[in-house]
Amino acid sequence: MREGVLSWGLVLQFTLQLFLCFSKCHGGSLGEISALMAPHISPIPSENPEPFLPVLGPSPMMPLTPLANGNVPVLSGLCKLNFSAVDTLLTITATDCWTSFAPYLANVVCCPQFDATLVTLIGQSSKDSGMLALNLTHSKQCLSDVEKILTSRGANVRLQKICSIRAANLTEASCPVISTDSFESIVDSSRLLLACRKIDHVNECCEQVCQNAISDAAQKIALNGMSSLSGGSVSGEQLSQIDDCKNIVLRWLASKLDPPSANSVLRGLANCKINKACPLVLPNITHVVQECGEVIRNQTTCCKAMEIYVSKLQEQSFITNVQALNCAAFLGMKLQKANVSKNIYNLCHINIKDFSLQATVGSQEYGCLLPSLPSDATYDRTTGVSFICDLNDNIAAPWPSPSSEYVSTCNKTTKLPAVPKATSAQKGLHNQKWKVPLFITIMSVIKMLLL
Incomplete structure (x- = not known):
């Protein structure tokens, strides 16, 4: 058991050392987070974080490739697949x-x-x-x-x-x-x-x-x-x-x-399948209903209850922008059925990025939404494993109509967040004009590692 705790501790130490580098390119600003074993980095706040490529540093316990250290798997010899x-x-x-x-x-x-x-x-x-x-x-x-x-x-x-x-x-x-x-x-x-x-x-x-x-x-x-x-x-x-x-x-x-x-x-x-549903597990809404149901007596306590509720969703996983729209619609329907009639998304300034796993940039937390057509993660020996997400999906969470089931991307009137382009983003990293190091912490990952 002690060995297991020690291993997770090593991963935690490795994960906590993350930097965000913003690049001012012709097509927009993009950035990269790389995992480095640094003792301490002072955060530099940013008011308008741009789309970025989070780079997840490999765990010290795992090889980078099977050829990196001769770690070739021993197969059964019984499987005839090619x-x-x-x-x-x-x-x-x-x-x-x-x-x-x-x-x-x-x-x-x-x-x-x-x-x-x-x-x-x-x-x-x-x-x-x-x-x-x-x-x-x-x-x-x-x-x-x-x-x-x-x-x-x-x-x-x-x-x-x-x-x-x-x-x-x-x-x-x-x-x-x-x-x-x-x-x-x-x-x-x-x-x-x-x-x-x-x-x-x-x-x-x-x-x-x-x-x-x-x-x-x-x-x-x-x-x-x-x-x-x-x-x-x-x-x-x-x-x-x-x-x-x-x-x-x-x-x-x-x-x-x-x-x-x-x-x-x-x-x-x-x-097509994953964007038709909300992958998050929605916790019990009782406390939100108590503070926000029927006539809202205190807007501050209502929004505080909503903030606590949404923070539980932010501990789960990275999701796409369309999934976030569906999660917002699904939660809204549950609240409406429980007699929360007022649009508390608008009242409490809830955006779709509030439903995603959060990244802390300086002193601010931002939702990290994947594009509706997510690209693969990529591996680089220098920077580690990275994937594309966007911190700027400032789309108001939709308060659903009673007949809503899920947000359809086929509805041309649906306002969807912009989809970052993987190819241009990755190329942009090699043409950056300047970098600003920022300390990044993926809060949910830390919580998982501490369990």
Whole structure:
């Protein structure tokens, strides 16, 4: 137990030494946080923090790469999947799911990439095996080997639990078709490939060109060639089969595309799903209702209760700007149902960035929201692991109408925060004109490390 506490203490010491460097570039100001083992840095406050690239320093306990110190994983030798075909994706996944920070990037970056890598791995391996699923025994062996490879490259050792990935996820589940020959004899392969070979990451979520093609293919292989559910009742068992068959369709797609293209398609489809919901766990709202319900007697105590409530949300994870809009709408509906009729978001000046994990810049705290189309984390031997987020999403939290379910990005009147461009941001770091070091503390990470 003492060894465990000591290890976390080392991570805490390493994490606390963070700097923010702002760069004044032609296209805007961008910055970088790098992990350094410095004794103390005096904070320099900033009134208007700009979009930045938080760089998460690697834990002292984890190797930078398997080649950095000869830490090559010992695999079971029982998994026949072609790991070399997706080697680049495995490295991307390890970076996206880096050690202590994986839980905080899980919903948006880490787990979607982990899932995409597994789908592509099975798809690419089906070129030799002709099978789009593994049996349960083989699944356990292969998932264990994947985990060993990822952790050897710096990924969190609890990745399966963080992402709720089980060996059964690599099987066919209830889908009746698992061979590529059977699949292609039932499905219109050319139509499916045309729709999904390359998706529009901005418009796919609204137009659902690829998603509809996947659904049609899944229905065909689940329902013995039927292409539509209209005109007849479908049992719960059949709906479950269709859902399981979507995984088979995705694996087949991954077998027909090169791994980077397959990964791009899978991540794009995942973004459509994650931006439709709020990933945060909303605590009990009783205290807020007591102070803000019906007629608000004291605005100060109401807003204080709201501030305390929101601070609990800020301890959970990094989320996208669209997810933040959905979380605000979801919480607003819960409060309305509990007789909080006044727009307390407006009353208490709650913005969508108040729902995200907070970064302390100097003496100020700022919400760090990821763009709605989040990019992968990146690794650099000098700066560490970094990802793009924005401190400037000063969008007022939406007080929902009673009929709201979630914020749809397909509604052209919805005001969404600007999406930082990963490529220009990263290039900007190499053309900075000046730097101002600022002390940064990710409050929720510190709390986790102290537990």
